[in-house]
Amino acid sequence: MTTLSGNLLGRRAGTSAARRPEASDPPVEPVLSVRDVRVTDRATGREIVHGVSFDLTPGRAVGIVGESGSGKTLTCRAALGILPAHFEISGGLIEIEGTDISTLTPARWTALRGATVSAVFQDPASYLNPSVRVGAQIAEVVRVKQGLSRRTARHRAVELLRAVHLRDPELVYGQYTHELSGGMLQRVLIAAAIAAEPRVLIADEATTALDVTVQAEILDLLADLRERSGLALVVVSHDLAVVAQLCDEVLVMRGGEVVERGPTRSVLHDPRHDYTRLLVDEHESYGLDKFLAPETSVRPKAPGTPEHPKHPEYSKPPKETP
Numbered sequence: 001m002t003t004l005s006g007n008l009l010g011r012r013a014g015t016s017a018a019r020r021p022e023a024s025d026p027p028v029e030p031v032l033s034v035r036d037v038r039v040t041d042r043a044t045g046r047e048i049v050h051g052v053s054f055d056l057t058p059g060r061a062v063g064i065v066g067e068s069g070s071g072k073t074l075t076c077r078a079a080l081g082i083l084p085a086h087f088e089i090s091g092g093l094i095e096i097e098g099t100d101i102s103t104l105t106p107a108r109w110t111a112l113r114g115a116t117v118s119a120v121f122q123d124p125a126s127y128l129n130p131s132v133r134v135g136a137q138i139a140e141v142v143r144v145k146q147g148l149s150r151r152t153a154r155h156r157a158v159e160l161l162r163a164v165h166l167r168d169p170e171l172v173y174g175q176y177t178h179e180l181s182g183g184m185l186q187r188v189l190i191a192a193a194i195a196a197e198p199r200v201l202i203a204d205e206a207t208t209a210l211d212v213t214v215q216a217e218i219l220d221l222l223a224d225l226r227e228r229s230g231l232a233l234v235v236v237s238h239d240l241a242v243v244a245q246l247c248d249e250v251l252v253m254r255g256g257e258v259v260e261r262g263p264t265r266s267v268l269h270d271p272r273h274d275y276t277r278l279l280v281d282e283h284e285s286y287g288l289d290k291f292l293a294p295e296t297s298v299r300p301k302a303p304g305t306p307e308h309p310k311h312p313e314y315s316k317p318p319k320e321t322p
């Protein structure tokens with residue numbers, strides 16, 4: 001792990017996320033609580049998301065999977081207070097650190113975003129300013145959110161670029177978006193999202209555009225942040241292997257509804273709903289089997305190791321041959 005990760009990871013050492021919880025521990029308050037949330041398109045009067053609920057405590061990770069258009073992104077955007085125009089939360093409750101988000105002023109939202117709740121979506125270019133060097137954009141987040149000097153903020157921005165496995169981070173710091181590939185931009189965006197050390201990171205198809213090796217490195221970084229600094233994750237992905245690696249709990253959405261939910265292990269090993277079964281079967285048919293094989297190492301990192309680090313939760317016994 002890099003210096004930056006060391007800094008980030010050490011930040012909350014000693015908190016509940018840094019050690020295994022014990023039965024005698026007081027209950028941990030969710031950092032993000034989503035209760036029966038409904039999202040409606042005001043333009044058509046159609047309810048698109050029909051009641052999604054989950055609680056996220058520090059160091060935990062919830063995965064959301066499901067068909068295209070099932071409302072995964074709208075659910076995430078609702079939690080970030082950035083629903084597209086003419087969409088509204090028409091029911092339920094969302095709390096961030098115990099505060100009902102419907103009571104937040106624009107100024108409070110500005111303070112919360114990045115510092116408490118952060119997000120990475122697909123299409124990184126649309127979230128970065130093409131006329132400002134990418135490193136300076138990250139340094140600005142660090143400077144504003146953490147009150148660091150320009151010099152220290154620059155140093156941290158370079159560390160962040162290194163932490164997301166960009167080669168030659170000093171060089172990348174000074175580049176513009178048009179000089180970088182899609183995969184590099186996605187990593188810049190991830191660096192910006194974790195720059196202010198948020199408590200919750202919403203990763204909506206955040207690693208989908210990356211090649212498998214880089215994806216594995218980023219998933220590893222997120223897993224480490226989660227484990228050691230208590231970062232809580234919401235992971236939206238079409239890739240069940242990604243969810244299996246990162247998430248404790250998974251929600252399966254279809255047509256705006258949660259059709260199945262539960263611990264990742266049981267949902268993916270023993271799906272109850274036909275749709276979940278279909279999803280798992282589809283993954284297996286294009287090669288998920290390799291992630292289901294018994295494993296010896298949770299996080300292979302050396303060159304030549306499998307593309308995705310495997311997750312112990314997702315190691316299914318090999319199918320019996322007749």
Ligand SMILES: Nc1ncnc2c1ncn2[C@@H]1O[C@H](COP(=O)(O)OP(=O)(O)OP(=O)(O)O)[C@@H](O)[C@H]1O
Nearest residue numbers: 041048066067068069070071072073074075084085
């Ligand atoms: N900005 C928007 N304007 C109009 N309709 C939208 C907008 N954003 C989402 N929708 C509609 O709301 C529904 C849910 O979209 P959402 O993006 O949440 O789905 P999703 O599950 O994240 O899909 P995907 O996996 O393809 O990203 C879809 O029918 C979509 O067409």
